[in-house]
Amino acid sequence: MGFDEFLEKGSIAEEPVLTAGDLARGHLKPTRGLTFRPYWWEAAPRQHTSPALPKRSDVVIVGSGFTGLSAALTLLRHGRSVVVLERGVPGYGASTRNGGQIGSGNQKFRVKRLIELRGPAKAAAMLREGVRMLDYIEHLIATEKIACHFKRCGRFRAAVQPEHYESMARDMEDLHAIADVESFMVPKSELHSEIGTDVFFGGSILPQDASLHPGLYHAGLMQRIQEGGGHIIGNAAAQDISGDEHDGHSITTPLGSIKARDVIIATNGYTDGLVPELGRRIVPIGSGLIATGEIPEDTLSRLLPKNRVYGNTNRVFYYFRAAPGERRLIWGGRVGRLANNTSPLAFRHLARDMLHVFPELADVPVTHGWDGTIGYTYDEVPHLGRAATGMYYALGYCGTGVSRATYFGNKIALQLLGRSDGRTAFDDLSFPSFPVHTLAKRAVPVVETWYRFLDATKR
Numbered sequence: 001m002g003f004d005e006f007l008e009k010g011s012i013a014e015e016p017v018l019t020a021g022d023l024a025r026g027h028l029k030p031t032r033g034l035t036f037r038p039y040w041w042e043a044a045p046r047q048h049t050s051p052a053l054p055k056r057s058d059v060v061i062v063g064s065g066f067t068g069l070s071a072a073l074t075l076l077r078h079g080r081s082v083v084v085l086e087r088g089v090p091g092y093g094a095s096t097r098n099g100g101q102i103g104s105g106n107q108k109f110r111v112k113r114l115i116e117l118r119g120p121a122k123a124a125a126m127l128r129e130g131v132r133m134l135d136y137i138e139h140l141i142a143t144e145k146i147a148c149h150f151k152r153c154g155r156f157r158a159a160v161q162p163e164h165y166e167s168m169a170r171d172m173e174d175l176h177a178i179a180d181v182e183s184f185m186v187p188k189s190e191l192h193s194e195i196g197t198d199v200f201f202g203g204s205i206l207p208q209d210a211s212l213h214p215g216l217y218h219a220g221l222m223q224r225i226q227e228g229g230g231h232i233i234g235n236a237a238a239q240d241i242s243g244d245e246h247d248g249h250s251i252t253t254p255l256g257s258i259k260a261r262d263v264i265i266a267t268n269g270y271t272d273g274l275v276p277e278l279g280r281r282i283v284p285i286g287s288g289l290i291a292t293g294e295i296p297e298d299t300l301s302r303l304l305p306k307n308r309v310y311g312n313t314n315r316v317f318y319y320f321r322a323a324p325g326e327r328r329l330i331w332g333g334r335v336g337r338l339a340n341n342t343s344p345l346a347f348r349h350l351a352r353d354m355l356h357v358f359p360e361l362a363d364v365p366v367t368h369g370w371d372g373t374i375g376y377t378y379d380e381v382p383h384l385g386r387a388a389t390g391m392y393y394a395l396g397y398c399g400t401g402v403s404r405a406t407y408f409g410n411k412i413a414l415q416l417l418g419r420s421d422g423r424t425a426f427d428d429l430s431f432p433s434f435p436v437h438t439l440a441k442r443a444v445p446v447v448e449t450w451y452r453f454l455d456a457t458k459r
């Protein structure tokens with residue numbers, strides 16, 4: 001045993017690990033075993049290499065998440081040279097930090113509300129495209145042969161109030177009528193066929209929703225891009241972009257500058273003032289997750305008998321699932337506000353929520369806690385298109401981005417190539433700014449607290 005291993009296994013092995021019960025109660029000593037990095041990075045460690053910055057490329061993509069990589073892969077497959085610039089380590093952002101739950105985004109609005117906002121024809125087109133996004137990610141993973149535990153496991157959305165069950169049932173009927181989406185309801189009397197708890201009032205199942213391992217999916221995309229001759233360069237923040245669509249763009253980074261005919265901005269929740277007209281249209285919102293240690297097999301199969309992905313109907317909701325191939329639970333929700341993300345306190349509320357649903361997990365260790373940033377838009381739909389200076393963009397997935405970022409990345413690349421199959425139902429939507437952007441950013445905790453109050457008081 002080496003010294004480091006001795007330190008890890010030998011000297012402090014006597015200390016008990018931090019359990020979910022300790023964390024929920026705020027008994028934070030000892031914290032052995034809790035690390036503050038994404039669980040997904042264990043199987044897919046981040047690559048720290050920074051190859052030299054080429055002098056020029058057909059296309060430069062800013063941001064190395066699913067949007068940027070999906071766009072890069074499409075462009076490479078159509079014979080374009082591509083450089084992906086990343087401020088941090090490649091895959092630093094939400095794409096390797098998320099819950100790995102794959103949906104269509106169709107549950108962001110009730111169908112009736114979407115029709116009120118957009119009219120019946122546009123609402124139908126958007127909802128049908130949501131279904132195609134799910135099909136697209138499955139197709140991409142299969143054709144690129146990416147081993148990432150993709151599975152059409154279905155989603156269980158748990159009703160936290162009896163009224164939520166009724167309104168979900170009506171919404172599922174509307175969804176079927178307008179976009180042919182398959183679903184079914186599970187009444188409270190049959191709850192245990194789906195989940196081992198009594199705290200919910202039944203729920204809905206979307207059997208076509210899916211799950212994957214986000215770290216492995218991201219690593220697989222990176223590998224295909226590198227095999228195809230694309231460059232993904234870490235520690236290379238785009239600091240300034242000058243030029244236009246006629247003369248091309250010059251992008252300044254700490255590693256030097258690079259020229260490109262076209263640029264795609266794929267920075268979603270990490271969008272800042274680089275392109276001010278996009279910065280004004282995105283508000284970053286934090287989301288946090290914890291991973292538990294091993295749960296006994298019979299317990300886990302009683303709690304999650306169908307091994308789906310799960311969420312609830314609250315405005316400030318939580319979401320959870322088992323880790324693929326392991327007997328751990330991954331539990332996500334709002335980000336901790338009272339402590340920074342390298343303190344166990346930042347994750348206490350997640351353990352509390354988890355034990356409210358599954359009290360028998362109190363003795364299970366908590367091994368990972370991490371957070372990330374989602375990109376919210378004012379109208380709560382994602383947007384893609386061209387900014388004033390001719391740069392392309394795709395962003396604003398409002399927390400449902402595994403399939404949507406993959407799909408929008410592909411579509412924005414096809415639009416850049418001038419192809420008619422790049423068109424989407426989202427192309428002609430106006431992209432509103434937040435009325436007072438700095439206030440909107442500061443208001444996030446206030447709005448969230450208000451929503452939690454409404455959730456708690458059953459309004």
Ligand SMILES: Cc1cc2nc3c(=O)[nH]c(=O)nc-3n(C[C@H](O)[C@H](O)[C@H](O)COP(=O)(O)OP(=O)(O)OC[C@H]3O[C@@H](n4cnc5c(N)ncnc54)[C@H](O)[C@@H]3O)c2cc1C
Binds near residue numbers: 093
């Ligand atoms: C904690 C969490 C849980 C989530 N869970 C789910 C889920 O279960 N299901 C789901 O569908 N969605 C989920 N999402 C949302 C989903 O992960 C995102 O919508 C999606 O990954 C966005 O991908 P992206 O490529 O657009 O952005 P990101 O993956 O965030 O990548 C943007 C990248 O841009 C980089 N960047 C920013 N500025 C610059 C610059 N100037 N120069 C260079 N690089 C720059 C950032 O460092 C970042 O790496 C979750 C998000 C979070 C944070």
